[in-house]
Amino acid sequence: IQVFILAGLLVHFVFLVSIFDIYFSSPLVHGMTPQQTPLPPPAKRLVLFVADGLRADSLFELNGNNTPRAPYLRGILENNGSWGISHTRVPTESRPGHVALIAGFYEDVSAVAKGWKENPVEFDSVFNESKYTWSWGSPDILPMFAKGATGDHVYTFCYAAESEDFGAQDAAMLDIWVFDHVKSFFNSSRSNQTLFSALNEEKVVLFLHLLGIDTNGHAHRPNSREYKENIRKVDEGVKEITSILESFYGNDGKTAFVLTSDHGMTDWGSHGAGHPSETLTPLIVWGAGVNYPQKVSSQLFEDNFLKEWQLENLKRLDVNQADIAPLMASLIGVPFPMNSVGTLPLEYLNNSAHFKAESMFTNAVQVLEQFKVKMSQKKATTLSFLFTPFKPLSDSEQINFLKKTRLCIQQQKYDEAVSLCKTLINLALEGLSYYHTYDRLFLGLSIAMGFVGWTTYVILVIIKTHTNLTKTVQSKNKESTVLLYSFTFVGMIIAFFLLIQRCPWTYYVYCLLPVPVWYAVVRELHVIQDLAADLWSLPIGRSVGFLLICIMGIEILVFSFFYRSTLTVGLLVFAGWPVITKLWVQAKTTTLVWTLLCVLLAVFPLMPVVGREPNIPLVTAAGLLTLLISCFSLASLRRSENKYRNNEDMKVLFYQMLSIALSTYVVSNTHNSLKNKQGLPAFNQVISWMTLVSSSVLPLLSPTFLFQRLFSILLSLMATYLLLSTGYEALFPLVLSGLMFVWIHMEQEALQHYGLSLKPKLAVFNFAYATDITQFRQLHVDDIRRSFFFVFFIVTAFFGTGNIASVNSFDPASVYCFLTVFSPFMMGSLLVLKVVIPFVLVSCAFEAVQVTTQLSSKSLFLIVLVISDIMALHFFFLVKDYGSWLDIGTSISHYVLVMSLTIFMMLMNGLAQLLTTKRFELSRRTKHHST
Template sequence: MNIIMFFLVGLLVHVVFFISIFDIYFTSPLVHGMTPQHVPLPPPAKRLVLFVADGLRADSLFKPDINGTSRAPYIRSIIKERGTWGVSHTRVPTESRPGHVALIAGFYEDVSAVAKGWKENPVEFDSVFNESRHTWCWGSPDILPMFAKGATGDHVYTYTYPAAMEDFASTDASKLDTWVFDEVKAFMNSARGNQTLLSKLHEEKNVFFLHLLGLDTNGHAHRPMSKEYLENIGLVDEGVAEMVSVFEEFYGYDGKTAYVFTADHGMTNWGSHGASHPSETLTPLVAWGAGLQTAQRASTTQNYNDDYLKAPLMSSLIGVPIPLNSVGVLPLQYLNNSLHFKAESMYANAIQILEQFKVVRPYSVRLFSCHSSLYRVLTDSKQMEFVRHTRELIQKGQFQDAIRHCETLIAQALEGLSYYHTYDRFFLGSSVVLGFIGWTSYVVLVILKTHASLRKPPTSRDMVSGRGFQRVFIGVGLVVSFFLLLQSSPFTYYIYCLLPVPVWYFVVSFFYRAMLTLGLIILGLWPFVSGLYRKAKSRSVSWVLSCLCLAVFPLLPVVGRESNINYVLCAGALTLFISCCYLCSSYGRTGLHMRDLLLCVYVLASTHSSLQMKQGLPLFSQLVSWATLGSSFFVPLLSSTRLFHRLLSILLSLICVYLVLSTGYEALFPPVLSWLMFVWINMEQEAVDTQNSLFHSFDPASVYCFLTVFNPFIMGGLLMWKVLPLLLYLHILFLIVLVISDLMALHFFFLVKDYGSWLDIGTSISHYVIVMSMTIFLMLLSVMTHILTSKRILIGQKMKMHFK
């Protein structure tokens, strides 16, 4: 394979490795084709007003200020007199998009959004807005459009302010909330003169969504303990009070409006969010109005309600189907309604989640899935039995039993959804790992073949074996392809499963022990990579020399050599030198080992001389050799138990036996290996106090010199640019770096996460992506380097350009 072809194949292989994590870890859990589930009883509310204070911490709202007064007196009065409240728990990643998806759609953020976009929907999903009769939304252009675009029909209306208003450098971002309140008042006033709009507003199952971004923007710009942030809480409280008055007056105080006030996430003291600190995950939840409990705390700080539970709650209040993709369980403790209504609502909730399980199971299970690999908890017969038994309980009025039965089914269905969502992960991951290992092994062999002068002319036997290898691997490829075809597997599965076949064909076509040499050379760089060189220069030099000396042995021939006693004598001398360097006579019986070592060297020399003169094996030499072998098991026990002394005692005893068994350079191997081992122990002790960490700075403040208006793609691009210069220094020693990079990438492949905070997910992806990007970049750079250093452009008289 010529160098250009090698680079192109390598580039293709690494592109496949690069995209594999998105097919393996970041596939969408959402499925389609379910039937909406309706509750047959009338709902308690005709309309819902949802306030989401973006970035509001629970403690900032509930705790009084230094004077003991509430920062939000109106919401405080709701809690005391006519509402139910609690602390809701926002699951990581604590960001605006996933927080709102959990609130309004009832499921955790689709992880495929990591790869497919922020503002736009990566996939279509159902939501409370979509299930409503009409929804009117006011707020940020980053949040509202994603729910309007995913809605069927034309019944979700959005009113957003210009994106330029979301300025982190703004003096006070509370104007974003003021804009929302003013727009809602103007909208309701204008409706009185618009008969068409007025008719829509008086229909049932309507939703009004007020997205309040001022707190989040002020928190980022000025921190949550700032005057701007705390005063913004008071402004939001006044705005909520005014909005309630507007809605109540508009609808003639009919008592059919339900209100929910909450937040999508909190914020740390330093003005960030995305991870799992309680200041980021704990948010307030206050609900009042039609169908809701009065003056009651629905949860404690030890028993949080997750954000995704609010979608079933809001759906139940206004009588719309729970969003089809929701995985939330209706929090009954918030409802002020009959047990019959609660039982019917829980039944609809259970069937809604079971519908998802029914759809995802046949999609995930392939033709040849074994019986034991299926999720046996929810078989078809068990599902039918559940439906029959639950309906019987409700008809008999045994509502509490029906609710408990539904809760059990929901837990089983959710477990099954998770099981089938990750059904192919092990299979695909194993294929990619085989490809990784095969490619890395092939690159190592290319290095050895190209630079270690280990080429050998092919024999007829090699050619026959090569044709046999071809047949075997072609057969393997056909079998894999046939299996995937019968399984109706996606196209990408063919790539991941077939890629290891040609890669491993090149690997098994030739193999050399010299692979160990490269590993030892790389190992010799450890002190410089870890930073130990600055703390222990002499030991680092000793480490490098011992690694290089040991790296010679795999390159030496195994058979077909002549005996050379001089190597054995040198080994004895080297062993004596090492023992003198690491032992002092005060530590124990050093003299005993020295005597045995000198005696073995003498026995070896005298035996060799006697055999050369055809005088046979001297009896003395024979007795000493057997005695040395027998005593090697007991002499170390006479030494001190101190680590270095005991280890050296064991090694010297074994080396004595090894010397008398050696005939050539192999005698040098134990002392060199012992040298490396003792240096390694010393270096490990130094490494205990040395810790190195790699930090990626994703603080938005890093790009404030470029922009302050929120734009995730530009900000992300600028932050990635920070690490780009690191790639420019790695174009040398390409193949060695390629091997190291692939090993690192394989390590990071296993550490990729599809759960946790944006920071956790993003960091796990970025580690893998950076390594793979570096490798792809090096591939392209090496091709360019090869062209620029080996080609020449000649311009003839007719101005024709060609390569020479």
């Protein structure tokens, strides 16, 4: 059985990773020739301001009294430059945003997994193509462009990472730091001859990364005074830097300016997803080579922004975020970044028609280069009779296009040339994605094969080992050797086929995996035959009805991923379950409590996930409630003439109550002190971390009697959970574990109801001896329901309070008790921990259900595996790479979620066993030392 679990982990891991290979492989290719416009550029240097996390509407809208929020920038877009909205893509995070801006391509999500700071693949950027780039700002962003650059010409000036504190101080200091350093940099250059002449070269870029607005947005939300005040400070800074530069260069009119942001921010201070508040960023361009404002009488846009911002008469030029890279390259006349997929936004340029046509032609050739490299790569690794080229852009078609465009430019038919180039760019991009997704169908099918095979195999194992449905028939040896040889043969053919196509090694894994899985299935063919014979003897109506209920149950689970309120419906059905099955007749009180708790729990999925203000009194209330409950249990423990109780156990329980009380105090104190901008008190931080560490050990010190142990686990986890809570969700584990306690009782009743067993005494049930039971009972149809309950509770634990959403769109408010300095890894792990806690509670309860219903812990768990695998298969087919970016992101994260859930449940099964059965005895001596 150990081998089986290991194989299961391996298979699921492959399934999980495959999705990244199929959908998220890097689209980048290498080996293109740089393309540059042969005409002189309008600007000698470019200044790029990126106001991190600045929303388009926050910048453009007017204040309450009709004054502009950023007076200087408003003046520019009214009198000197061009403006528009830059549309970003998911994930709306800093790194992908900057890569799109500066390198011109949309980074694939797999970069997330590889850490934001490292370059998963080498890429070209405007900075790399420049003669010199000087950059100032955050250590999270700048180094990646310096690292990717060839040679030593991209210079970075960063502040220390510790300065990015969410809690104390004014985050606008980060921007002031940048502005001050740029000023002193230019001052010092007057006495430094080498620097002075370098600054006066052509093709120079200055990059100012301004993190203050993002930090203030996270800490105080975009509607706060702090966020808006920071925008005003950035406006002043831009004004100052512009005038310093103009005077440094003697007003030579050779400087171009770009101001934009990498992503927006939601009203509740997060970003990462695809809401318009996150994807719409401002773009203002002015200076050398940039068009002046164009007056128009009416413009057509679907949104109402123009009216709100009172900008109806100034032409709004929207771009995609990746279009900014070719725009910048064209302004200072450097080659377009080689991996750029952007299209030059011509309307921003103030230049001759000839220049525009030539630049567009450069753009087209540069995108076509990528297409050609991609095609030749695919062609080289595919057997010629299997290769279907991208028809609209065959070799002759390409030559045709280029010839025609050249001719148009020569004949000065520039408009025609531009439109030809645009068609060519679109075709090349289409072709790029065609070749990029070339193997997708084939790989998808092979993964699905493996999936179905694995699930079938698990079902067969359940039937064979845990039920008496089949008669044990020994298969003949001769037959099985034939089978083994034929499957090996098939595997070899597949391997050979992949070998001659020179596929990457991961393809071997995906294509060969179904072979052993199906071999295992076919070997158990006789079980299927027996099963079929059995099924025929059953009344058809009953088996069809049973199947329908199974499908319905799984569909409800799938739906709950899209609409959390489905969980409410499910829980209400659960509340009625004892009534439907007439269980209530034999256990009236238990049924009542069960129904009550189900209804209570059903409230949680209806609560809003994000966008709510912290509600600390609720957290305090949850803490006090926990204390109250533990007092009751302490009292009842004291009262019961229990020969099992001793003082050591009391001490543990007492310590746990103390830590609950401390946690409650720390949460309310910390949030108070943060509100008063006094930062996080060091004492609170120490207590928080100590609680976190001790909570993983304490349950192991408590007695292994069923309820004492489960209660001890709850108390420990609750202490940590309180520290991570900011509102109503603090009550969630309480209600959930209440329901779990009742569930254990209900399962007892159900067991009796079906006459399967006598009622064991739960009060004296001991986990430590449970595994010694040698007489396990056979599986019953009701066990499928039991497993389904478990999966349902697990999903509820995940989505019940929407904690998963706070990991997704990053709401740091809940980790303030532990740290306030920005650290993606630490904060991420703490948020994951918060999600995991309810999960552990449910897993432990399930463990209890398994042992008290006299099942081997494996058999029930296998059914759980089957249920979650069917769910995963469903999501696998729902994964898509078309539609809006939000849809794609959601579909993929669902699959990843359900897969990791499955893998996680396997690990958690082990953890729950450990948590419930193991016990450390404190020896007398250590106790003496510790007190």
